[in-house]
Amino acid sequence: MVQSSQAAGGHVSIPALLQRNASQFASSPAYREKEFGIWQSWSWSETEKEIEALALGLLNLGVNEGDFIAIIGRNRPCFYWAMVAAQSVGAVPVPVYQDAAADEMAYVLEHCGARFAVVEDQEQVDKVIEIQDQLHQFEHMIYVDPRGLRKYDHSKLHQYSHVQEQGRAARDEYFTTLQGRRENLDYSSICVMLYTSGTTGKPKGVVLSNRNIIEASKSSSEFDRLTKAEEVLAYLPMAWVGDFIFSIGQAYWCGFCVNCPESADTMHTDLREIGPTYYFAPPRVFETQLTNVMIRMEDAGRFKKWLFDRYMALARRVGPAILDGKPVSAGDSFGYWLGRMLVFGPLKDTLGLGRVRVGYTAGEAIGPEIFEFYRSIGINLKQLYGQTEASVFITLQPDGEVRADTVGIAAPGVELRIADSGEVFYRSPGTFEEYYKNPDSTADTKDAEGWVATGDAGFFDDVSGHLKIIDRAKDVGKMASGALFAPKYVENKLKFFPNVLEAVIFGNRREECTAFINIDLTAVGNWAERNNIGYASYQELAGHPKVLETIRDHVEEVNRSLADDPMLAACQIHRFLVLHKELDADDGEMTRTRKVRRRIVEGKYEDLLEALYNGSSEIFTTTEVTYEDGRKGAISATLQIVEASVMPMAEQKVAAE
Amino acid sequence: MLDAADGYVTEDGRKIGGVLMEMKNITLRFGGVVAIKDISFDVREGEIRAIIGPNGAGKSSMLNVISGFYHPQEGEVWYQGAKRPPMKPYQVARQGIARTFQNIALFEGMSVLDNVMTGRIRQMKSGLFAQALWKGKAEKEEVENREVVEKVIDFLEIQHIRKTPVGRLPYGLKKRVELARALAAEPSILLLDEPMAGMNVEEKEDMSRFVLDVNDEFGTTIMLIEHDMGVVMDLSDRVVVMDYGKKIGDGTPDEVRSNQAVIDAYLGVAHD
Numbered sequence: 001m002v003q004s005s006q007a008a009g010g011h012v013s014i015p016a017l018l019q020r021n022a023s024q025f026a027s028s029p030a031y032r033e034k035e036f037g038i039w040q041s042w043s044w045s046e047t048e049k050e051i052e053a054l055a056l057g058l059l060n061l062g063v064n065e066g067d068f069i070a071i072i073g074r075n076r077p078c079f080y081w082a083m084v085a086a087q088s089v090g091a092v093p094v095p096v097y098q099d100a101a102a103d104e105m106a107y108v109l110e111h112c113g114a115r116f117a118v119v120e121d122q123e124q125v126d127k128v129i130e131i132q133d134q135l136h137q138f139e140h141m142i143y144v145d146p147r148g149l150r151k152y153d154h155s156k157l158h159q160y161s162h163v164q165e166q167g168r169a170a171r172d173e174y175f176t177t178l179q180g181r182r183e184n185l186d187y188s189s190i191c192v193m194l195y196t197s198g199t200t201g202k203p204k205g206v207v208l209s210n211r212n213i214i215e216a217s218k219s220s221s222e223f224d225r226l227t228k229a230e231e232v233l234a235y236l237p238m239a240w241v242g243d244f245i246f247s248i249g250q251a252y253w254c255g256f257c258v259n260c261p262e263s264a265d266t267m268h269t270d271l272r273e274i275g276p277t278y279y280f281a282p283p284r285v286f287e288t289q290l291t292n293v294m295i296r297m298e299d300a301g302r303f304k305k306w307l308f309d310r311y312m313a314l315a316r317r318v319g320p321a322i323l324d325g326k327p328v329s330a331g332d333s334f335g336y337w338l339g340r341m342l343v344f345g346p347l348k349d350t351l352g353l354g355r356v357r358v359g360y361t362a363g364e365a366i367g368p369e370i371f372e373f374y375r376s377i378g379i380n381l382k383q384l385y386g387q388t389e390a391s392v393f394i395t396l397q398p399d400g401e402v403r404a405d406t407v408g409i410a411a412p413g414v415e416l417r418i419a420d421s422g423e424v425f426y427r428s429p430g431t432f433e434e435y436y437k438n439p440d441s442t443a444d445t446k447d448a449e450g451w452v453a454t455g456d457a458g459f460f461d462d463v464s465g466h467l468k469i470i471d472r473a474k475d476v477g478k479m480a481s482g483a484l485f486a487p488k489y490v491e492n493k494l495k496f497f498p499n500v501l502e503a504v505i506f507g508n509r510r511e512e513c514t515a516f517i518n519i520d521l522t523a524v525g526n527w528a529e530r531n532n533i534g535y536a537s538y539q540e541l542a543g544h545p546k547v548l549e550t551i552r553d554h555v556e557e558v559n560r561s562l563a564d565d566p567m568l569a570a571c572q573i574h575r576f577l578v579l580h581k582e583l584d585a586d587d588g589e590m591t592r593t594r595k596v597r598r599r600i601v602e603g604k605y606e607d608l609l610e611a612l613y614n615g616s617s618e619i620f621t622t623t624e625v626t627y628e629d630g631r632k633g634a635i636s637a638t639l640q641i642v643e644a645s646v647m648p649m650a651e652q653k654v655a656a657e
Numbered sequence: 658m659l660d661a662a663d664g665y666v667t668e669d670g671r672k673i674g675g676v677l678m679e680m681k682n683i684t685l686r687f688g689g690v691v692a693i694k695d696i697s698f699d700v701r702e703g704e705i706r707a708i709i710g711p712n713g714a715g716k717s718s719m720l721n722v723i724s725g726f727y728h729p730q731e732g733e734v735w736y737q738g739a740k741r742p743p744m745k746p747y748q749v750a751r752q753g754i755a756r757t758f759q760n761i762a763l764f765e766g767m768s769v770l771d772n773v774m775t776g777r778i779r780q781m782k783s784g785l786f787a788q789a790l791w792k793g794k795a796e797k798e799e800v801e802n803r804e805v806v807e808k809v810i811d812f813l814e815i816q817h818i819r820k821t822p823v824g825r826l827p828y829g830l831k832k833r834v835e836l837a838r839a840l841a842a843e844p845s846i847l848l849l850d851e852p853m854a855g856m857n858v859e860e861k862e863d864m865s866r867f868v869l870d871v872n873d874e875f876g877t878t879i880m881l882i883e884h885d886m887g888v889v890m891d892l893s894d895r896v897v898v899m900d901y902g903k904k905i906g907d908g909t910p911d912e913v914r915s916n917q918a919v920i921d922a923y924l925g926v927a928h929d
Contacts, residue, residue: 036807037770037819147812148870151670265817 013185022048034262057167065090073120106131205436216391216430217249219412230256271352283366311339319376367496368404391430406466477508483570563647580637674702683732710899725749755844765824776841
């Protein structure tokens with residue numbers, strides 16, 4: 001530990017880094033926020049003063065060392081300052097999702113025992129007041145936007161700017177205390193507590209120390225050679241670990257500028273205006289952007305469309321190679337240069353990604369076509385794999401070794417291990433301290449030697465040595481032959497086809513894999529319209545022979561790609577059917593966040609599942625459905641069972657030896 | 658309670674000042690049709706004052722009298738303690754009275770920002786020549802005015818449509834842009850002609866919140882005409898009820914609600 005704190009240059013806390021930046025980069029911008037139509041900016045030395053004023057104001061309000069301060073709001077400089085001000089006085093910031101429902105918020109605030117909260121506006125104030133009775137330790141609330149709050153009882157409610165003013169006024173009184181508290185911070189002090197989203201059970205508070213955050217920020221910044229000249233746009237929820245690492249950890253380590261959009265609705269315009277050089281977005285954002293581009297190109301004039309198609313074809317062929325600095329023929333190189341002038345450059349600018357030097361996507365699998373599209377037009381989009389417990393980084397893709405189907409190599413300082421069960425374990429300086437007030441979960445997740453279970457199953461790719469994540473460990477099973485069964489991996493491959501909305505693969509402890517498939521009504525409906533295929537209902541379209549034929553082609557294509565992979569070749573789909581209704585959260589078949597509930601689907605459609613394995617060619621079924629208003633009804637249909645051809649597999653290999 | 662010369666305090670603790678505007682025995686005729694018949698009422702500083710009534714009761718005519726668009730044949734309008742001579746609408750606007758319209762009257766081809774900027778016309782003093790050259794005073798003025806406009810845009814949460822042509826906006830947002838333009842004039846009285854007409858429940862709630870916030874934040878006196886009784890009763894401090902050009906009720910929402918003449922007018926009792 002002594003060594004690593006020296007490696008961080010003796011700056012063992014975020015407030016210490018702030019002081020370093022304020023003296024080293026005094027006049028460079030630290031924060032920008034668009035307000036009143038103009039980008040307002042704060043230099044590092046101004047930022048230090050703002051944070052100091054707030055910290056003094058917090059002392060004035062009676063914040064003790066070790067108190068928890070909830071931060072509830074969208075990405076704005078004042079909230080980032082509040083987090084660092086909280087750290088400066090020895091308190092622990094706890095960013096909370098601002099759109100959380102009142103009871104979720106109540107759970108988090110009560111669990112950490114927050115005494116203070118910094119919130120954005122009337123809406124958040126009301127929400128906290130509503131749950132205040134359930135919070136035993138809660139005392140003061142600080143709000144940023146005074147609008148509509150004039151008439152509220154202000155005995156325990158304070159305006160952010162007033163707290164700062166009081167802090168400035170009481171500087172002489174509290175400055176030594178502040179200095180003392182800042183000096184008390186060391187590498188093992190708590191930097192931040194972040195709550196995991198809680199897809200299973202109640203959210204857990206992940207305690208991250210200064211060592212975790214600073215080491216993770218330092219090594220990842222060095223990995224991508226981030227400098228103080230980077231520009232990032234902070235638009236992802238502040239309660240998410242990624243935003244904390246990008247907008248605080250790496251920003252303070254490197255000294256780069258964090259830009260905050262004007263409002264959630266203006267994010268795209270603001271993105272274009274700032275032109276970030278370092279950018280992160282979940283796959284869904286890239287997907288939506290690409291869809292928008294494609295739709296607009298469909299509506300473009302014939303010449304523009306021709307130009308776009310022509311150069312995109314070229315980009316697909318040589319773009320990724322050029323991005324990786326591999327040699328291409330002189331003709332292609334010239335063509336690509338021309339394409340950049342005519343198509344890629346303006347396109348990247350429209351997307352707001354014209355200056356991106358390092359872009360990351362993570363969180364879920366990204367479709368290879370989408371990934372390749374961005375890379376082919378010269379955007380250095382890469383994948384990373386991480387989680388809150390690791391201070392984000394577990395694996396990263398180095399420049400020049402980027403692939404759509406892997407998540408890269410171990411991040412600097414991270415050790416990786418794959419257990420016999422196939423589950424991925426890691427150990428790193430970024431590994432979290434504990435789950436707050438939950439020693440049982442901590443012990444379940446992190447062993448005595450510091451190895452943390454990710455809950456994901458994966459393996460190392462033989463050729464590249466990169467880690468491939470295949471599935472949540474608890475969904476992974478074995479087929480009757482002993483081969484690895486990884487449903488999510490196969491389902492994702494299917495879902496990358498626009499026509500497939502959902503897929504559920506079966507095969508655990510069975511001889512062969514089969515699938516239920518949901519068609520995407522928008523995509524398939526559009527196709528039907530263009531091909532003059534009439535249909536009256538979803539059900540009719542789903543059962544149309546031509547649709548089944550198309551889906552079979554997709555399945556066979558997936559089978560071909562699975563056959564190339566000796567570990568997953570056994571997961572090829574032998575038979576499938578297209579469901580007569582969409583899987584729906586109202587029917588309990590999915591979670592509200594649109595994740596398939598495998599067990600429930602399996603139970604509910606038992607008859608269909610049986611038909612997939614008993615050699616029938618069609619099956620009549622009746623299914624209960626729940627309408628949005630809660631009424632129930634039933635639909636029945638005769639479903640075709642479609643055989644798909646499978647590829648012969650290379651010799652079998654059992655999962656992760 | 659209304660006799661107190663220096664105002665009163667509302668239930669939720671807002672201080673209402675003295676009389677800002679007073680209508681004395683206003684009668685307005687169009688040829689033989691009497692649109693408004695001998696109506697008197699006052700508007701106090703910081704108040705939200707509503708005019709309600711069935712269709713054709715003369716509500717919009719009343720608003721048009723206040724805004725100087727119509728000139729009553731009889732009666733006087735007193736504003737800020739002085740009798741107001743007959744005025745053109747632009748002169749009224751200069752006195753600090755801004756309005757929105759029942760049928761939205763925005764410049765459809767112009768952006769939201771430009772539309773709201775037109776609300777600042779009263780504060781633009783530089784001449785045509787200076788404006789054309791964009792030098793010195795004109796530039797400074799534009800910057801100052803833009804700042805006010807941006808604050809209004811921020812207040813009404815329309816940043817995301819700042820550069821969008823008004824013609825492309827949905828109805829609810831257009832209404833909000835119109836309110837923004839009126840607010841940009843920094844009026845002392847804001848006249849809202851059916852601000853919630855044709856809106857769905859959610860849009861109405863938004864608009865109500867903005868009306869209350871404007872009143873609360875800037876202390877603007879607001880006069881509004883509205884059909885939705887629920888909205889009126891929730892928002893306003895005092896209500897004038899009109900029917901067939903006559904005032905049939907005046908008072909707090911509770912008083913008005915229990916007024917027999919008002920109940921009759923709304924339930925449709927035969928008129929003599």
